[in-house]
Amino acid sequence: MSKFEALTGNAAVATAMRQINPDVVAAYPITPQTSTVQTFADFVADGLVDTEFVCVESEHSAMSACVGASAAGARVMTATAANGLALMWEILYIAASNRCPIVMSLVNRALSAPINIHCDHSDVMGIRDSGWLILFSENGQEAYDNLIQAVRIAEHPDVLLPVAICQDGFITSHALERVEIYDDADVRAFVGEYKPQWPLLDLEHPKTYGPLDFYDYYYEHKRQQVEAMEHAQRVILEVAEEFNRKFNRNYGLFEPYRLEDAEVAVIVANSTAGTARVVVDRLRDEGLKVGLLKPRVFRPFPAEELADALSHLKAVAVMDRSISFGAMDNAGPLFLELAAALALHGVQVPMADYVYGLGGRDILPHEIERVYRDALKVAETGRVERRVTYLSVRE
Amino acid sequence: MTELRGWREIPIGGMILEAGNSVEYKTGGWRAFRPVFGEAKCIHCMQCWLFCPDSSILVDPENEKMVGFDLEYCKGCGICASICPVNAKVIRKAGEELARDDPRLCIRMIEEGKFQE
Ligand code: SF4
Ligand code: SF4
Numbered sequence: 198m199s200k201f202e203a204l205t206g207n208a209a210v211a212t213a214m215r216q217i218n219p220d221v222v223a224a225y226p227i228t229p230q231t232s233t234v235q236t237f238a239d240f241v242a243d244g245l246v247d248t249e250f251v252c253v254e255s256e257h258s259a260m261s262a263c264v265g266a267s268a269a270g271a272r273v274m275t276a277t278a279a280n281g282l283a284l285m286w287e288i289l290y291i292a293a294s295n296r297c298p299i300v301m302s303l304v305n306r307a308l309s310a311p312i313n314i315h316c317d318h319s320d321v322m323g324i325r326d327s328g329w330l331i332l333f334s335e336n337g338q339e340a341y342d343n344l345i346q347a348v349r350i351a352e353h354p355d356v357l358l359p360v361a362i363c364q365d366g367f368i369t370s371h372a373l374e375r376v377e378i379y380d381d382a383d384v385r386a387f388v389g390e391y392k393p394q395w396p397l398l399d400l401e402h403p404k405t406y407g408p409l410d411f412y413d414y415y416y417e418h419k420r421q422q423v424e425a426m427e428h429a430q431r432v433i434l435e436v437a438e439e440f441n442r443k444f445n446r447n448y449g450l451f452e453p454y455r456l457e458d459a460e461v462a463v464i465v466a467n468s469t470a471g472t473a474r475v476v477v478d479r480l481r482d483e484g485l486k487v488g489l490l491k492p493r494v495f496r497p498f499p500a501e502e503l504a505d506a507l508s509h510l511k512a513v514a515v516m517d518r519s520i521s522f523g524a525m526d527n528a529g530p531l532f533l534e535l536a537a538a539l540a541l542h543g544v545q546v547p548m549a550d551y552v553y554g555l556g557g558r559d560i561l562p563h564e565i566e567r568v569y570r571d572a573l574k575v576a577e578t579g580r581v582e583r584r585v586t587y588l589s590v591r592e
Numbered sequence: 593m594t595e596l597r598g599w600r601e602i603p604i605g606g607m608i609l610e611a612g613n614s615v616e617y618k619t620g621g622w623r624a625f626r627p628v629f630g631e632a633k634c635i636h637c638m639q640c641w642l643f644c645p646d647s648s649i650l651v652d653p654e655n656e657k658m659v660g661f662d663l664e665y666c667k668g669c670g671i672c673a674s675i676c677p678v679n680a681k682v683i684r685k686a687g688e689e690l691a692r693d694d695p696r697l698c699i700r701m702i703e704e705g706k707f708q709e
Contacts, residue, residue: 296605
């Protein structure tokens, strides 16, 4: 039987980790992720899991230990945020390239400098080309559900890639919310036993991980990673379907809200989607045809499906919690990728980008309402007055 | 050169799934210098055999004598020439620093392109 508990996002993630009972967790504390591994360390100390908990001296070492353990044949998890993720950067690529199905809880936080411990998405956007799968979570429940599914996605023989599950630092990582925690046995049955195909510790079949790979084969190995990414989308949907059947929670590549008959839509990931939903309802009460699309899967980017879902709109406003400095119009990465996706799939809809919430700056309903009202104006005139707006920045 | 295979035909992640296969990787092509026997007589002390990082010192199994270099794998590092005690003796006798391709040495290192049989 599942039960409802009042948990922070981090505690929900730690609970998922307890239920998954990974062989190895290697992690280094960093705000706002710390309470995840701290809670999990308690589980280890209390004997609730069989996990080998590796206390390392940095995130670079944490990810290195994860790669080693994963190559050895272990089911491996870790957690980090912001500069911790940045310090892992070199090894993130190695984890993906060595095809280590590591699962990471990533609690999104602004990158330094200036030093800031609060939420934005600049950390995860920095790893978008690293070969990791990236999924967003609106709240603790989704972070918990996504983490459980991530194990199955990462370890699928057609994928074998690491997965990062994002949630917003402090906003959901530290907020107490109602979370449905499924039965331990059900979660364990769902994730199943990990059967690594090429474990280093299989001494009967000695093998090498991470050898030199020159111009003669390196490129072929990159092509294989592309193939795995292409399979990942199908696997994510298959795992979601099985998850929905078992735990009765619906997940897809993204979540539309009142989108079907909408004329304008906002695209926003993680916790702000929850606030935007309230705004949608309010504006709908006024008779305005507004909707919402909340991305769940960012890597692999479901370009065609997104273009399909947005093709009927008259205006699209993307909300980005990070900036791609020096990119076209200094827009945010979500906007840039979505704009390309729509253009290449023949969807001609006026689009604008709203950068918001950097360094944990609050995003309030009336600000999201302004985004909707702008979009409604664009829908009416067909003209985008301003391509990129830095929402709520003081002039 | 073995025929190159496509991305579908090779293990993922650059993994090598069999052990003991470095013998298939012919590293001789990396060589900029080549070791050759010079005038001084080899005393078959096996120091070069012991120190060669590429197992490229050829030894006659019959009489356990050093007979030459396996140039399919020798990377031309010159460790054999620098460790060879006969080389040291020749240099001491000459009372000067000898060029590494001095014919008086037991193992001398010759620039790969300039080598002629
Ligand atoms: S040059 Fe180096 S690799 Fe070649 S035989 Fe001598 S020690 Fe071995
Ligand atoms: S070449 Fe030099 S080091 Fe090698 S066996 Fe002969 S004398 Fe010894």
